[in-house]
Amino acid sequence: MSKILDKIEIPTDRFEIRLSGSGGQGMIFGSVVLCEAIGQSGDKSVVQSQSYGPEARGGASKADVVISDDEIYYPKAMKLDLLLAMTQESLDKYYGDLKDHGTLIVDTSLITELPTEDYYGLEFTRLARNEVGSIVVATVMALGAICALTGLFSKEALTEAVLARAPRGTEDRNKKAIDIGYDEAMKIKK
Amino acid sequence: MANKQKKLLQGNGACVEGAIYAGMTVYAGYPITPSTEIAEGCARELPKLGGRFIQMEDEIASIAAIIGASVTGRKVLTGTSGPGYSLMSELFGYAYMTETPIVVVNVQRGGPSTGLPTKVGQADTMQARWGTHGDYNAIAIAPSTVGECLTETIRAFNLAERFRTPVTVLLDEVMGHMREIIELPEKGDHEVFDRVKPTVPPEEFEAFAMTDNLVSPMPSYGEGYRYNVTGLTHDVKGFSTNRTDETIQKLDKLFNKIEHFTDEIFKSRVELVEDADVVFISYGTVSRAALQAMQIARKAGAKVGSIQLYTIWPFDYEMIKRATKNCHTVVVAEMNMGQICHEIQKVLDPSKKLETVQRYDGEIITPMELLEKLEEVL
Numbered sequence: 235m236s237k238i239l240d241k242i243e244i245p246t247d248r249f250e251i252r253l254s255g256s257g258g259q260g261m262i263f264g265s266v267v268l269c270e271a272i273g274q275s276g277d278k279s280v281v282q283s284q285s286y287g288p289e290a291r292g293g294a295s296k297a298d299v300v301i302s303d304d305e306i307y308y309p310k311a312m313k314l315d316l317l318l319a320m321t322q323e324s325l326d327k328y329y330g331d332l333k334d335h336g337t338l339i340v341d342t343s344l345i346t347e348l349p350t351e352d353y354y355g356l357e358f359t360r361l362a363r364n365e366v367g368s369i370v371v372a373t374v375m376a377l378g379a380i381c382a383l384t385g386l387f388s389k390e391a392l393t394e395a396v397l398a399r400a401p402r403g404t405e406d407r408n409k410k411a412i413d414i415g416y417d418e419a420m421k422i423k424k
Numbered sequence: 425m426a427n428k429q430k431k432l433l434q435g436n437g438a439c440v441e442g443a444i445y446a447g448m449t450v451y452a453g454y455p456i457t458p459s460t461e462i463a464e465g466c467a468r469e470l471p472k473l474g475g476r477f478i479q480m481e482d483e484i485a486s487i488a489a490i491i492g493a494s495v496t497g498r499k500v501l502t503g504t505s506g507p508g509y510s511l512m513s514e515l516f517g518y519a520y521m522t523e524t525p526i527v528v529v530n531v532q533r534g535g536p537s538t539g540l541p542t543k544v545g546q547a548d549t550m551q552a553r554w555g556t557h558g559d560y561n562a563i564a565i566a567p568s569t570v571g572e573c574l575t576e577t578i579r580a581f582n583l584a585e586r587f588r589t590p591v592t593v594l595l596d597e598v599m600g601h602m603r604e605i606i607e608l609p610e611k612g613d614h615e616v617f618d619r620v621k622p623t624v625p626p627e628e629f630e631a632f633a634m635t636d637n638l639v640s641p642m643p644s645y646g647e648g649y650r651y652n653v654t655g656l657t658h659d660v661k662g663f664s665t666n667r668t669d670e671t672i673q674k675l676d677k678l679f680n681k682i683e684h685f686t687d688e689i690f691k692s693r694v695e696l697v698e699d700a701d702v703v704f705i706s707y708g709t710v711s712r713a714a715l716q717a718m719q720i721a722r723k724a725g726a727k728v729g730s731i732q733l734y735t736i737w738p739f740d741y742e743m744i745k746r747a748t749k750n751c752h753t754v755v756v757a758e759m760n761m762g763q764i765c766h767e768i769q770k771v772l773d774p775s776k777k778l779e780t781v782q783r784y785d786g787e788i789i790t791p792m793e794l795l796e797k798l799e800e801v802l
Contacts, residue, residue, distance in 0.1 A: 236799060237802045238724050238725075238726050238795065238798055238802060239795065239796070241725065242795060243720070245716070245719065245720060269603060270432050273430060273432060279605070280432075280605055281602055281603070281604050282432075282603040282604070283598065283601065283603075306604075307712045307713075309598065309602050310788065310790075312716075312790070312792070
C-alpha cells in the first residue's frame with residue numbers, strides 16, 4: 235500500500251487555465267489580458283507563465299494562468315480546469331493535462347478530431363475572418379467565450395484590459411471580437 | 425489597507441521597481457536572455473527619473489561601469505544571466521576588495537557556457553559564493569514570487585549599502601518571466617538604507633578604517649575626501665601593501681563584516697517543521713513546489729515541513745541544525761546536480777537521512793516529483 239500517493243488530492247483552491255495554439259496566435263497576449271481582467275474583477279491572486287524560447291514560435295505554444303483566493307504556491311499548472319485549444323496540435327498535446335470534467339474550449343474551424351464529446355466548440359478563426367475581417371482577433375474572441383463560460387471576470391474588465399494593450403486603431407475590431415465570442419458562448423453554455 | 429496601485433509584472437520587471445524604490449540611479453548592462461527585461465525596464469524608466477541607463481559592450485564593462493558609478497555615490501544595478509555572470513566574476517573580486525556596494529541580478533538559465541538560454545536552472549548557487557578568486561565573503565539572496573522580486577531587490581540594495589559589498593539576487597528563468605499582480609509599495613512602506621558617510625575632516629579620513637562593525641564610512645568621489653581605490657591588497661588608506669599584518673587585517677575585515685552579522689542578513693521561511701518527519705529545503709522557484717507539495721502531503725496526513733532560504737549566502741548553519749532537529753529525513757530540492765545540499769550535509773545530524781530531488785534538464789521541479797520522493801522516504 236502506498237504511504238501517500240494514493241491519498242493525495244488535487245488542490246481545490248486553484249483554478250488553472252491553459253491557452254494553447256500555435257506560436258503567433260497570441261496565446262501570451264491572451265494570458266496577460268486575462269490576468270489583468272481578473273485583477274480588475276477582484277482580489278484574487280493570479281500567476282501567469284509561458285513556454286518561452288525558440289520552441290514557442292510555431293508548433294504548439296501555451297500560456298498558463300493560475301487563479302486562487304489564497305496564496306498561490308506552485309506557479310505552473312498541475313491539472314487544468316480549463317483548456318483553450320486553437321489548433322489540433324495543441325489539443326493533442328495538452329488534452330491529457332485537463333481534469334476529468336474540466337472545461338474544454340476548441341476552435342472548431344481548425345480542429346476536427348476531438349478526444350471527447352464533452353467540449354465547447356466555436357469557430358473562432360472562421361468567425362474572426364468572416365464577421366470581423368481579421369483572423370488576428372480569434373484569440374481575443376476566445377477570451378470573450380471564456381468570460382461567458384466561466385464568469386471569472388466581467389466582459390467590461392476584459393474589454394478594458396484588451397484595449398489597454400492592443401495597438402491603436404484595432405479597438406473596434408477587438409470589441410466586436412469580444413462581443414461575438416461572448417454571445418456565441420452564451421448560446422451554447424450548458 | 426488603502427487602495428495601493430496594483431500592477432501585473434514579471435519577476436524581472438519587479439526587480440526594476442524594487443531597485444528604483446531603493447534609489448538606484450545608474451544601470452549599466454548588456455542584455456542577455458532571460459534577464460533582458462531588467463535592462464529594458466531600466467532603459468525605459470531611468471531617463472524619466474534623471475538616472476542613467478548605459479548599454480555597455482559586454483558584461484565585464486557593465487560591472488566595471490557600475491562599480492565606478494557607485495564610488496561616486498550612486499546606487500547601481502546590473503542584470504545578467506549565464507555567461508554574463510561568469511564574465512562579471514573578475515570584477516566581482518574588485519568590488520569585494522574595494523568594498524564597493526553594487527547589486528547584480530542573475531536570472532539563472534541552464535549552463536555551463538551558453539547552455540540553455542531560454543530554460544530554467546539554479547546551478548549558479550555556488551558561483552554566487554565562490555565566483556571570483558581569493559578569500560572573501562558573499563551575500564546572495566533568492567526571491568520566489570514576483571512580489572518578493574521587488575522586496576528582495578530593495579533588501580539587496582540595503583545589504584549592499586549597509587555592508588559595502590556586492591550583493592547577488594538569484595532569480596531563475598521561470599521567476600524572471602512569470603507574471604503576478606502585485607501591490608506597488610509607497611514611500612515609507614519599506615526601509616531604505618543609505619551608505620554611512622564619513623564625519624571626520626578630510627585630512628583625518630581613512631577610507632578603509634577599522635570600525636566596530638567592520639564597515640568603513642564611504643564618501644562619494646568629489647566630496648573632498650581623497651583616497652586610493654585599488655584591487656591590490658591595501659592598508660586603511662587604500663594604498664597597496666605586502667605587510668602580513670595589514671593583509672590579515674584586510675582579509676579578516678572582508679570576511680567578518682559579513683560573517684559576524686549572519687543573523688542580520690539571513691532570512692528564511694520555516695513552515696511546520698516542529699512535528700515534521702520529513703523537511704524540504706529549497707530556495708527560489710523550487711520553494712513554491714515544496715510548499716505546494718507540503719500542503720498536499722499535510723492534507724493526506726503526512727507530517728511534512730519546509731525550509732525556504734531567502735538568504736543563500738551567508739549560510740546559517742545553526743538555523744538548519746535547529747529547524748531539522750525533529751525530523752528523520754531532509755529532502756533538498758534544487759535545479760542543479762547538487763549544490764546547497766552539500767552545505768546541509770555539513771551540519772545535518774548523522775542520525776538523519778539526507779535525500780535530494782534534482783533537475784538539470786531545463787524544467788522546474790514539480791510538486792508531484794517531491795511527493796514521489798516523500799513516498800520513498802516517509
